[in-house]
Amino acid sequence: MLARTAASLYWIGRYVERAEFTSRLLEATIRFDALSSRPAGEAAWDSALAVAAADQGFDATGADRTAANVSRYLTLDPANPGSIRSCLDAARSNSKSVRTALSRDAWEAINRAWLGIRQATSGGNYATLALVETLRAEARGFEGALHRMLRNEAYFFLGLGAAIERADNTARLIDVKYHLLLPEGEEVGGAVDRDQWTTILHTVSANTAYRWLYRDQPKPWRVADLLILRRQMPRSLLASADEVVGLLTALAKLRGLQGEADRAARTRQATLANSTISTIFAGGLHEWLGCYIVENARIDRLVSTQFRFA
Amino acid sequence: MPRSGAYDEIWGASGSREGRPEFKHLADWIRDTDTVEFDRRQAAAEAAFRQLGITFAVYGQEEAGERIIPFDIVPRVFTAPEWEQLSTGLVQRVEAINAFLDDLYGAQRILKDGVVPAELVLANAQFRPLLMGARPPHGIYAHICGIDLVRTGPTDFFVLEDNARTPSGVSYMLENREAMLRLCPELFQTYDVLPVDTYPDRLRETLESVSPRSDHPVCVLLTPGHFNSAFYEHSFLADSMGIELVEAADLEVDDDIVWMRTIDGRVRVDVIYRRIDDDYLDPLFFRPDSMLGVPGLLAAYLAGNVTLVNAPGTGIADDKAIYSYMPDIVRYYSGGEAKLPNVETYRCREPQALQYTLDNLADLVVKLVDGSGGYGMLVGPTASSAEIEAFRAALIAEPHRYIAQPTLALSTVPTLVKDGIAPRHVDFRPFCLTGADGVSIVPGGLTRVALKEGSLVVNSSQGGGTKDSLILAPSRQTIDPDGMHQTLGKMSQTMGRGMKPMQSMGRR
Numbered sequence: 028m029l030a031r032t033a034a035s036l037y038w039i040g041r042y043v044e045r046a047e048f049t050s051r052l053l054e055a056t057i058r059f060d061a062l063s064s065r066p067a068g069e070a071a072w073d074s075a076l077a078v079a080a081a082d083q084g085f086d087a088t089g090a091d092r093t094a095a096n097v098s099r100y101l102t103l104d105p106a107n108p109g110s111i112r113s114c115l116d117a118a119r120s121n122s123k124s125v126r127t128a129l130s131r132d133a134w135e136a137i138n139r140a141w142l143g144i145r146q147a148t149s150g151g152n153y154a155t156l157a158l159v160e161t162l163r164a165e166a167r168g169f170e171g172a173l174h175r176m177l178r179n180e181a182y183f184f185l186g187l188g189a190a191i192e193r194a195d196n197t198a199r200l201i202d203v204k205y206h207l208l209l210p211e212g213e214e215v216g217g218a219v220d221r222d223q224w225t226t227i228l229h230t231v232s233a234n235t236a237y238r239w240l241y242r243d244q245p246k247p248w249r250v251a252d253l254l255i256l257r258r259q260m261p262r263s264l265l266a267s268a269d270e271v272v273g274l275l276t277a278l279a280k281l282r283g284l285q286g287e288a289d290r291a292a293r294t295r296q297a298t299l300a301n302s303t304i305s306t307i308f309a310g311g312l313h314e315w316l317g318c319y320i321v322e323n324a325r326i327d328r329l330v331s332t333q334f335r336f337a
Numbered sequence: 338m339p340r341s342g343a344y345d346e347i348w349g350a351s352g353s354r355e356g357r358p359e360f361k362h363l364a365d366w367i368r369d370t371d372t373v374e375f376d377r378r379q380a381a382a383e384a385a386f387r388q389l390g391i392t393f394a395v396y397g398q399e400e401a402g403e404r405i406i407p408f409d410i411v412p413r414v415f416t417a418p419e420w421e422q423l424s425t426g427l428v429q430r431v432e433a434i435n436a437f438l439d440d441l442y443g444a445q446r447i448l449k450d451g452v453v454p455a456e457l458v459l460a461n462a463q464f465r466p467l468l469m470g471a472r473p474p475h476g477i478y479a480h481i482c483g484i485d486l487v488r489t490g491p492t493d494f495f496v497l498e499d500n501a502r503t504p505s506g507v508s509y510m511l512e513n514r515e516a517m518l519r520l521c522p523e524l525f526q527t528y529d530v531l532p533v534d535t536y537p538d539r540l541r542e543t544l545e546s547v548s549p550r551s552d553h554p555v556c557v558l559l560t561p562g563h564f565n566s567a568f569y570e571h572s573f574l575a576d577s578m579g580i581e582l583v584e585a586a587d588l589e590v591d592d593d594i595v596w597m598r599t600i601d602g603r604v605r606v607d608v609i610y611r612r613i614d615d616d617y618l619d620p621l622f623f624r625p626d627s628m629l630g631v632p633g634l635l636a637a638y639l640a641g642n643v644t645l646v647n648a649p650g651t652g653i654a655d656d657k658a659i660y661s662y663m664p665d666i667v668r669y670y671s672g673g674e675a676k677l678p679n680v681e682t683y684r685c686r687e688p689q690a691l692q693y694t695l696d697n698l699a700d701l702v703v704k705l706v707d708g709s710g711g712y713g714m715l716v717g718p719t720a721s722s723a724e725i726e727a728f729r730a731a732l733i734a735e736p737h738r739y740i741a742q743p744t745l746a747l748s749t750v751p752t753l754v755k756d757g758i759a760p761r762h763v764d765f766r767p768f769c770l771t772g773a774d775g776v777s778i779v780p781g782g783l784t785r786v787a788l789k790e791g792s793l794v795v796n797s798s799q800g801g802g803t804k805d806s807l808i809l810a811p812s813r814q815t816i817d818p819d820g821m822h823q824t825l826g827k828m829s830q831t832m833g834r835g836m837k838p839m840q841s842m843g844r845r
Contacts, residue, residue, distance in 0.1 A: 029587050033600045123563040126572035127582045135388055142387075180600070282601055334600040 028180045032128050034336035035121040036181055039129075040188025042118035043137065046111045047166035048196040048230075049079055049101055050159040055230040057152050060094060062222050071226070072097040077203045081109055099149040102158060111162060115141045128181040132172035140165035180281060187274045187330065194267035194323050200230060201254050202316040205247065224250050231262045251312065252304040264319065268296040271326065288329035295322060344490050344748045345760050346413060359416055362527050367411060367751050367758055375753050379410040382516040391512055391569050406509065407802035412517060412524065413750045413763060413784045417811040420780060423486070423494060423767070426677030428776045429667060431482045431769040434501055434654045436670040438478035441653060442469050452669050453662045461659075462707075463652035465615070467622075471639045474547045475773050478648040481540070481610075482769045483507075483783075487680070488748040495680045495745070497764060499663070501655040502647060503612050506783040506803075507768050508570035511536060511577075513805040514781070529810040533781035536768070537577035543772035544578075544608045547644045554607040557581045557597060559588070561613050561629045571612050585613075590633030593640040609634075610646045618649060657706040657740050658684070680745065686737040694741040695732060698725050701741045702793075703732070716793055718744050747793055750804065752786055762787045764795050765806065780808035 056075040063071070072094055076082040081100065084107055090096040104110045119141040122134055129137075140162055147158050176182045204227050224245030228234045233253060240257065241249050255264045271292045279285040307315050331337060344350050347364060349357040356364025386405045415423070440447050441458060448455040458464050483504025485497045514533050518525060541556065548554030560571040562584050575582035587597050588606065596603035613630070616623045622635035637643045653659060659666075661682040667675040683690035683701075694701060698717050705713035715728040732739055749760035767782035784804040785795035795801040 028600050029581055029583060030598045030600050031584065031587050032581075120563070123568070123572075124584075125582075126569075127576040131389070138388060335598065335602075 028128070028184075030335040032125045033180065033184050033334050034331070035125040036128055036184035037188035037330070037334075037336070039118050039121045039125075039137070040185040040190075041192040042114040042121070042188075043166060043169055044189040044192040045109065045196065046114035046118065046140070047163060048193070049109070049111050049114070050162045050166070051230045051232065052078055052200075053098055053101055053155060054159045054163075055226045057094075057098070057156060058229060059222055059226040061152075069094075074203055075101065078200050079109055080199065081107055084109075094152065095149070098152070098155050102155060103144070103147060103149055112144050112147075115144050130172055130176045132175060133169060133185075136165055136169035136172050140169070178277070180278065183274045183278045183281075184334075187271065187278075190267050190270040190274065191323060191327050191330070193262055194264055194271070195320060197231065197254055197262050197264055197267065198316050198319050198323065200227060201251060202313060202320075205251070205312055221245060227254075231260075233260060233262070236260055248304060248308065251307075255307065256299065256302060256304060265296075265299045268292070268299050272296045275330075286329070286333040288326060288333045291322075291326050291329055295326065343746045343760065343762070344488065344493075346488070346748050346750050346763075348751065348760070350490070360414060363412075363414060363524070366524065366527075372753070372757050375410050375758070378520040379408065379753055382408050382410065382520055385516060385519075386512065389512070389569075391508070391573075407788060408513060408516065409752050409786055409788075409802050409804045410517075410520065411751050411753055411758065412521075412805040412807050413765075414528070414807045414809065417809050419492075420808045421811075422492065423677070424778050424780075426494070426675070427484055427767060427769055427778055429671050429673075429676050430484060430496065430499070430663070431479070431771060431776050433663075433667040433670045434479050434482060434499060435477055435771055437666050438501075438648070438651055438654050439472070439476040440670075442478070442650060443472065447666070447669055450669070452665050453659070457658055457662075458653060461653055461656060463650075463656050465650035465653075468639070468648075468650045471641070473638075473644055473648050474549055477547055477771050477773075479651045479654060480543055480547060480646045480648075480771050482771070483766045484677075484769060486677070486765045486767070487745060488765070489746050490748075494677060496663070496677050497680055498657070499655040499660065500766070501651045502614065504766070504768065505567045505570055505612075506766055507536060508573045509803045510768070510779075510781050510783050510806070511573075513803055517805040517807075524807075528807060529812075531780035531808045531810055533779050536779045536781075537574060539770055539777055539779060540574065540610075541578040541580065543770045543777075544580075544610055544644075544646060546773035547646065548607040549641055549644055550607050555597075555604060556608040556610065557583045557588075557606055559583055559585070559609050559611040559613055559631075561585075561617070565612075567612065574610075580610075585629050585631045588631045588634070590631060590637050593633070593637045593642050595631070595634065595637050595643045606643060608644045608646060615649045615652060618645075657704055658686070658737075661740060680742045683741040685732060685739040685741060690741070691732065691736045694739075695729060697741075698729060700744060702744055703728055703739055703741045706738055706740060714794070716744065719791070719793075744793070750784070750786065752788070752802075752804075754788065754790075759790070761790070762793050762795065763804070782806050 052075055056071045059071045069092070072092055073082070076085050076092070076097055079101055085092070085097065085100050088100065088106065090100070100107050100110065102111045105112060107113060115137070119137050122129055122137045126134060143161050143165065144158070173182065173185060204223065221244060224247060225234065227250055228237050228245060231254065237245060237250070237253055240253065240259070243249065253260055253263065257263045258265050258269065260266055275289045275292055279289055347356055347360050347367070348354050354364060354368060355361070383405055386408060391405060437447065441464065447453055448458060479501040481504060483500040483506065485500065486494050487497045488494050510533055544556040545554050548556070557580055558571055558575040560568060560582055562568065565571070572582055581597065583597055589596050589598065595606040595609070597606050611618065617629040619632060619634040620626070620630045621632045623630070635649065638645050638649070660679065661684050664675045664679055683694050685691045685694055694703065698715070701717045703715040703717070715724060717725065747762040747764065750763050751758045752761040754761070763784050763786045765782050765784050767778055769776055769778050784806045785801045786804055787793060787795045788800060788802050
């Protein structure tokens with residue numbers, strides 16, 4: 028496979044994953060905003076910006092942090108490189124140049140999502156929810172198309188990009204919610220608090236999963252446990268780490284060689300698998316997540332080098 | 338209205354809508370199908386094309402972005418004898434084009450024998466003297482030719498233009514057929530249509546057959562990138578052939594060998610189906626400002642280590658100034674008269690022809706010898722007097738840059754327009770492949786239709802559309818509505834009413 032093709036596929040995986048994550052984030056934020064009384068509702072939009080790592084970019088536009096402004100910035104603003112529109116633009120542009128490596132279904136899903144957002148105009152929460160709903164359906168369509176693709180390099184690179192991106196997004200989500208919304212000494216268990224954790228679970232569509240696993244109302248440490256260490260939970264950090272190892276191994280099998288990225292990914296997987304949520308909390312969750320995000324970025328770079336992306 | 342006396346390929350010359358005897362069923366289908374139903378099917382086809390991304394960019398219209406070429410739901414049909422007549426003429430012409438190129442870049446006999454004026458070739462920018470003596474495998478230069486044909490009567494076909502550089506449009510031939518099979522399956526139950534979907538396989542075989550190395554040749558398709566107007570076609574063809582779609586940055590030349598960069602390192606490339614113009618192939622050789630090219634590619638070609646499809650320098654064969662000599666060129670190499678005649682052409686470089694052209698501008702079509710895509714062209718009968726005067730001045734200033742042709746009464750085909758079905762002028766571009774085993778032509782081609790009433794300009798950049806072009810199988814089997822009986826090889830079968838014929842199911 029051409030190195031350029033592999034790089035494009037990897038980035039398609041990342042961009043689509045990010046677009047979907049941002050859609051979920053918006054949906055959960057609107058829900059939380061609607062459930063809570065001010066000013067807790069406004070704080071939801073601050074934290075949405077922080078989770079999407081878009082707070083500095085947003086402030087640079089000079090706009091007020093209103094629900095309408097933030098949601099427009101995260102969905103449609105072409106000036107925001109992480110907006111859903113920008114992600115889909117980039118995903119489609121990459122898809123176009125590697126059309127031959129994508130199945131027709133996979134291309135059509137991306138193209139439809141792109142056509143959809145191109146026609147979208149900013150409106151109120153209702154319009155945003157409708158848009159987000161459509162985009163999530165397209166993202167599901169894309170995932171479905173992926174699973175029907177030949178299990179060849181193209182499939183593995185798409186999956187690798189998605190898994191790396193997912194690990195980053197989930198880590199950010201936990202970090203921001205925990206750090207921003209649960210300052211030291213704050214009492215756990217109030218109504219606002221319950222809504223916060225429900226929002227997080229909603230963002231990763233894990234509300235039902237949580238109930239099945241813990242049979243309890245959302246508690247911060249349990250949500251952290253679910254999103255970090257539970258293998259059964261597809262968006263957890265450990266599940267993403269498993270996926271990265273699995274995909275790299277599949278690529279190594281096809282090509283008959285391994286590299287630095289394989290070793291780093293296996294080390295991360297082993298470390299995570301041997302961790303418990305109490306040891307993570309003991310060392311400080313925020314610090315732990317910071318290290319995790321850095322390590323994830325390092326694996327991303329090792330993948331680029333190993334497969335000659337540049 | 339169409340030009341008076343225009344021959345309609347389905348309805349015939351009579352002006353009635355009964356249909357030629359062989360197309361009676363098709364004429365009935367056109368008459369009996371509700372326009373609303375045609376509109377619905379056409380919209381479905383265009384929506385599918387947009388979703389697939391079968392788009393093209395119009396140069397100079399930034400805001401237009403990506404457009405789809407309008408697709409017309411009413412097909413054009415050629416009978417088996419018509420196709421037979423066309424294809425033998427095409428084979429003869431394409432063989433002559435390759436023989437001509439092999440001669441020009443070799444011994445130049447045709448110039449020495451004075452059949453074509455030497456200065457017309459040697460002083461032509463499309464002729465590349467630096468390539469002389471580098472004979473590509475099997476002496477084939479123009480592996481893929483798109484020959485533009487027009488028709489004026491039942492058996493009157495003319496070559497309007499040869500395309501021997503990087504002809505495009507074949508993806509429309511294939512996708513239009515897919516759309517028709519989906520949207521008008523009833524036509525394929527009535528008519529026994531030859532398949533076009535063998536084209537990608539034949540193209541791959543053609544590429545492999547001209548490889549400089551014999552075992553497991555690596556073929557790639559070189560595209561300028563996804564901003565190019567024909568990018569969809571590039572990716573479609575690479576995909577359906579199962580070969581890599583590369584950009585210049587994916588290739589490197591080392592010691593006159595071409596390599597592509599893969600995730601596992603370098604892989605040697607043997608055949609490049611390039612969809613980049615000569616000028617942009619290699620910045621060391623042609624345009625130094627080209628960002629699209631691969632430095633060293635031409636050296637690798639001259640060393641015989643890689644085959645370029647089509648070879649560089651083929652532009653001399655489809656130059657409009659050379660075109661007028663094609664009947665002589667065909668006669669020179671084939672030993673017989675051209676089976677497909679040219680459109681009568683006045684070379685404005687010749688004084689009498691120039692005078693005739695200037696005297697009859699209002700009736701003629703005048704073309705720049707190096708223009709394409711419908712640009713730099715005057716259609717006398719529909720031009721304003723200001724346009725005519727502008728061309729008159731240009732002709733007097735630089736007569737050698739122009740040719741003139743009579744305005745032909747191009748044939749029409751029924752076409753879905755705003756007010757229903759009406760005749761519109763068409764042309765036809767079949768795609769001819771030349772490999773080690775000779776010329777092969779997939780039974781089909783690209784029919785372009787001028788959607789504007791009376792217009793003769795079919796180019797997509799000028800608002801033309803496309804149609805599917807059906808070629809009927811030799812033994813025409815019209816299926817009786819009450820059932821059918823047919824013999825297929827050794828198999829004979831009878832089917833009741835309403836069943837789909839096995840034979841077409843098997844083929845697709």
